[in-house]
Amino acid sequence: MVEIIDLYKKFDKNNVLNGINLSIKEGGIFAVLGPNGSGKTTIIKTILGMVIPDRGTLKVFNTNIKNNSAYRHEIDYLPQIANFPSNLKVSELIKMIKDLRGKTDEDQNLISKFKLEPFLNKKLGTLSGGTKQKVNIVLTFMFNSPIIILDEPTTGLDPISLIRLKELIEVEKNKGKTILITSHIMSFVEEVADKIVFILEGKIYFKGSIDELKAKTKQQDFEHAIANILTKNHA
Amino acid sequence: MLKILKYSFFDLMRSSWSYVYFAFYLLLGIVLLFLNNDLSKAVITLMNVIIVLVPLIGTIFGVMYYYNSKEFTELLLAQPLKRSSIFLGQFLGVAISLSMSLIIGLGIPFMAYGLFKSNAIWDFSLLLVVGVFLTFIFSALAFNIALSNENKIKGFGYAILMWLFLAIIYDGLFLMSLILFEDYPLDKVSLIGTMLNPIDLSRTLILLKLDISALLGYTGAVFKQFFGTSFGLITSFIMLTVWVVLPIFRIVFKSKKKDF
Numbered sequence: 001m002v003e004i005i006d007l008y009k010k011f012d013k014n015n016v017l018n019g020i021n022l023s024i025k026e027g028g029i030f031a032v033l034g035p036n037g038s039g040k041t042t043i044i045k046t047i048l049g050m051v052i053p054d055r056g057t058l059k060v061f062n063t064n065i066k067n068n069s070a071y072r073h074e075i076d077y078l079p080q081i082a083n084f085p086s087n088l089k090v091s092e093l094i095k096m097i098k099d100l101r102g103k104t105d106e107d108q109n110l111i112s113k114f115k116l117e118p119f120l121n122k123k124l125g126t127l128s129g130g131t132k133q134k135v136n137i138v139l140t141f142m143f144n145s146p147i148i149i150l151d152e153p154t155t156g157l158d159p160i161s162l163i164r165l166k167e168l169i170e171v172e173k174n175k176g177k178t179i180l181i182t183s184h185i186m187s188f189v190e191e192v193a194d195k196i197v198f199i200l201e202g203k204i205y206f207k208g209s210i211d212e213l214k215a216k217t218k219q220q221d222f223e224h225a226i227a228n229i230l231t232k233n234h235a
Numbered sequence: 236m237l238k239i240l241k242y243s244f245f246d247l248m249r250s251s252w253s254y255v256y257f258a259f260y261l262l263l264g265i266v267l268l269f270l271n272n273d274l275s276k277a278v279i280t281l282m283n284v285i286i287v288l289v290p291l292i293g294t295i296f297g298v299m300y301y302y303n304s305k306e307f308t309e310l311l312l313a314q315p316l317k318r319s320s321i322f323l324g325q326f327l328g329v330a331i332s333l334s335m336s337l338i339i340g341l342g343i344p345f346m347a348y349g350l351f352k353s354n355a356i357w358d359f360s361l362l363l364v365v366g367v368f369l370t371f372i373f374s375a376l377a378f379n380i381a382l383s384n385e386n387k388i389k390g391f392g393y394a395i396l397m398w399l400f401l402a403i404i405y406d407g408l409f410l411m412s413l414i415l416f417e418d419y420p421l422d423k424v425s426l427i428g429t430m431l432n433p434i435d436l437s438r439t440l441i442l443l444k445l446d447i448s449a450l451l452g453y454t455g456a457v458f459k460q461f462f463g464t465s466f467g468l469i470t471s472f473i474m475l476t477v478w479v480v481l482p483i484f485r486i487v488f489k490s491k492k493k494d495f
Contacts, residue, residue: 011494045494045495048312048313049312050309050312050313050494050495051494051495052491052492052493052494067491069315069316069317069318070315071315072313072314072315072316073315075313077313079309079310079313083305083306083309083310084306084307084310085246085304085306085307085310086306087246087249087250096242097310097314099238100238100311100314100316101314101315
């Protein structure tokens with residue numbers, strides 16, 4: 001579904017991606033992990049076409065995404081920091097995105113699921129961080145696309161919304177979708193992820209299941225396994 | 236692109252700045268026409284205001300809108316939309332809403348004055364056409380500057396400098412070079428020099444249409460010979476169109492390569 005071949009990207013003199021090769025052929029939940037500044041968000045943004053790579057090929061459903069925009073119909077994206085136009089109302093924003101992407105009725109379910117009804121007529125600039133994130137989640141999940149990309153989805157969510165989000169992710173996974181998640185909350189990753197893609201200094205250091213990672217690092221639990229990679233490589 | 240244009244346009248129409256801009260022109264038109272009573276003088280004063288102010292407002296609005304809608308732009312970039320339609324839609328939204336403020340704001344007092352029956356209708360139309368051209372040119376240039384500068388303060392600074400250069404400094408340099416090389420035949424040079432600055436070009440076009448070129452002396456005669464003919468008029472409008480099209484091309488080109 002997503003194929004990344006030999007991807008390079010430099011910001012000024014900072015090499016962020018140093019030849020990434022990644023192939024995701026099946027459905028399931030993939031957690032993209034790595035220390036701060038390892039290039040997680042950059043990879044996600046290149047898949048979305050927001051960052052233009054210096055070198056390399058990127059294919060989504062076997063079409064090269066270079067100078068292409070239609071393929072984004074197949075992707076739902078939850079950005080890391082929910083920056084919305086502050087003078088729009090929540091309902092107007094939802095209406096606008098529906099107008100741009102196509103019809104859906106899923107938004108009503110999601111709005112009631114995350115209890116957003118009281119906020120529909122409030123301007124986005126006045127909402128709290130957590131509420132903005134819920135709006136963000138509604139916008140992402142209201143279209144039924146085969147690929148879902150979530151960049152730090154748990155930011156600012158209260159425990160009940162977090163449970164709802166996990167349920168939502170589970171439901172989408174069972175539909176056979178491919179879900180890419182980045183997160184720094186290891187317990188969340190361990191709970192939801194099927195496979196781990198670990199990025200270090202702009203390269204893929206490890207790809208496989210959590211058990212394989214534990215075996216490779218000879219650690220009992222997941223958090224220590226991750227910490228083990230980091231200390232070994234930054235010692 | 237039309238959807239983006241629609242959203243940008245309505246977004247701007249809701250902002251109070253469009254109304255301030257509109258009200259300013261309304262007031263200016265009323266004051267000049269009804270308190271002055273001399274139509275040709277009113278048109279000349281209007282020209283002077285339009286030629287300096289329209290580029291300034293276009294520049295500031297263009298830069299401000301680009302930086303202010305950054306979040307909106309990022310949201311749109313993740314949607315299945317072409318980059319060129321996102322940025323052209325936003326640019327056209329700014330340029331069209333500013334042009335509308337200008338046309339309606341000046342149009343209402345002129346209509347109330349009974350302009351349709353007078354001969355000044357053509358001078359007035361030319362004024363509006365030039366104003367619309369200048370709005371498009373300078374908001375496109377502003378978008379270019381904003382696209383090339385991540386830093387807001389820098390972007391604003393460059394945009395204001397660009398306006399200052401084209402509206403004021405260019406004239407000064409131009410005049411000084413004319414004085415410095417006065418021993419040489421300068422008709423062609425000064426014609427080309429005028430063509431290369433959209434503000435100068437607009438001013439010359441209107442002045443000559445108003446038939447006050449006699450005030451300009453010898454250069455005026457040369458200019459009249461050129462701009463007064465239909466060839467000159469067409470060439471000038473082609474030049475103004477080039478001034479719109481080139482920055483738009485660069486918006487499309489630059490936006491395709493930018494990282495967000």
